[in-house]
Each structure stands twice: as structure tokens, then as C-alpha cells.
Amino acid sequence: MAALRLKAISHPLIRPLDLDIDAGELVFLSGPSGSGKSLLLRAIADLDPHQGEVWLGSEARSALAPPIWRRRVGLLPAEPFWWGDAVGEHLPHGVMDAATTQDRIGGWLGILGFERDVLDWEVARLSTGERQRLALIRLLAQGPEALLLDEATANLDPANRDQAERLIDDYRRTATAAVLWVSHDPVQRQRLGSRAYTILDGALVPEP
Numbered sequence: 001m002a003a004l005r006l007k008a009i010s011h012p013l014i015r016p017l018d019l020d021i022d023a024g025e026l027v028f029l030s031g032p033s034g035s036g037k038s039l040l041l042r043a044i045a046d047l048d049p050h051q052g053e054v055w056l057g058s059e060a061r062s063a064l065a066p067p068i069w070r071r072r073v074g075l076l077p078a079e080p081f082w083w084g085d086a087v088g089e090h091l092p093h094g095v096m097d098a099a100t101t102q103d104r105i106g107g108w109l110g111i112l113g114f115e116r117d118v119l120d121w122e123v124a125r126l127s128t129g130e131r132q133r134l135a136l137i138r139l140l141a142q143g144p145e146a147l148l149l150d151e152a153t154a155n156l157d158p159a160n161r162d163q164a165e166r167l168i169d170d171y172r173r174t175a176t177a178a179v180l181w182v183s184h185d186p187v188q189r190q191r192l193g194s195r196a197y198t199i200l201d202g203a204l205v206p207e208p
């Protein structure tokens with residue numbers, strides 16, 4: 001629904017950079033390990049110290065309370081934190097009361113190969129790939145208007161990776177969400193066919 005615009009965003013590893021991602025557009029980001037990709041996503045989500053401003057449509061991040069900004073501009077970290085015992089505890093408060101949202105979540109669980117009873121599973125039993133897939137559903141359940149994805153499919157086998165790609169792509173289209181996706185996989189970037197940048201020496205370099 002809204003474009004995501006970075007204006008002079010910088011942190012110790014990144015020179016001030018501008019980037020516009022249209023509503024509904026997917027932009028990939030890659031770069032050497034330690035080049036500051038995760039720090040950039042965290043800066044956009046307002047989780048780490050940095051300079052610059054981010055806009056979601058006409059709204060500046062600095063004008064919104066951090067929890068509201070982070071719900072609207074959703075970050076999927078490479079290693080998401082789980083604070084509760086059961087998977088279902090991590091869905092946004094009240095979300096399971098809404099029949100339409102329950103249907104959506106049920107659909108997403110099915111796409112990613114889960115039955116609904118996974119919501120009752122203990123987090124401690126989840127495999128790495130199960131955590132990654134469920135963290136994606138947890139993020140989408142908040143209804144973010146823009147997505148920041150940090151290696152969202154890195155731990156998945158090809159079949160689950162394809163399903164996760166499909167889910168992200170469907171969400172991007174139906175919610176017209178701007179998506180910034182850190183991926184080390186050049187084949188994935190080609191497969192989803194979108195604008196792509198590499199971080200080199202603290203600057204964004206467009207991929208050919």
C-alpha cells in the first residue's frame with residue numbers, strides 16, 4: 001500500500017544511502033559476510049543506532065512510536081527470537097479471535113506444510129527450518145505494510161524454500177507491500193526477477 005524510502009541512512013559500516021522501494025516491489029540485497037546487511041535492516045526497523053530517515057508512504061518513521069513502526073515495517077531476522085513456550089503464543093494478541101485472520105493463518109500454515117495443531121507445539125521442539133517457516137507466518141500475521149527479510153529461506157530444503165517464496169510473493173502482491181530481502185542466493189534473485197543491489201565498501205551497488 002505504501003512505498004518504503006530510505007533517506008541518508010547510515011551506520012558505522014554503511015555510508016549514507018538512499019533507496020526507494022515502490023509499494024508492491026521486491027528488492028534484493030546481497031554482499032559479503034559482515035558487510036552490514038543485517039545492520040541495515042535493523043536500522044530501518046529502528047532497532048540499532050543510526051542516522052537518517054525512513055518513510056513509509058508519507059509517514060516518517062521518526063513521527064511514529066517504535067512499536068507501531070515495527071508492526072507496519074516488519075523485520076524477519078535471520079534468527080528470530082521466541083519468547084513464549086508454545087508457537088501460538090507468538091501470534092499477535094487477539095489475532096486468533098478474528099475468523100478471517102484465522103482462515104488466513106490456516107492457509108499460510110497449509111502452504112508451508114503445517115497442520116493447525118502446530119500452534120500448540122512447544123517452541124523447544126522446532127527444527128531450524130520449522131522455526132524459520134513459522135517465524136514468517138508470525139510476521140505476516142501482523143499485517144505489515146513493508147517487509148524486511150534477512151535470509152528468509154536460508155535454512156529450507158528446496159521444496160519448502162519454493163513454498164516460502166510463493167507465500168512471500170503472494171503477500172507482496174495482495175498487500176502491495178514493499179519488500180527488502182537479504183539473500184546470498186543468486187539463483188533465487190534471478191528466479192524472483194527483481195531489482196538487486198550489493199553492499200560493497202559501505203555503498204549500494206546495483207546488480208546488472
Ligand SMILES: Nc1ncnc2c1ncn2[C@@H]1O[C@H](COP(=O)(O)OP(=O)(O)OP(=O)(O)O)[C@@H](O)[C@H]1O
Binds near residue numbers: 035036039
Ligand atoms: N551490536 C553490534 N556491535 C558491534 N558490532 C556489531 C554489532 N552487530 C553487528 N556487528 C558487526 O557488524 C558487522 C556487520 O554485521 P551484519 O550482521 O550486518 O553483517 P551481514 O552483512 O548481515 O553478514 P552475514 O551475511 O554474515 O549475515 C559484523 O562485523 C558484525 O560483527
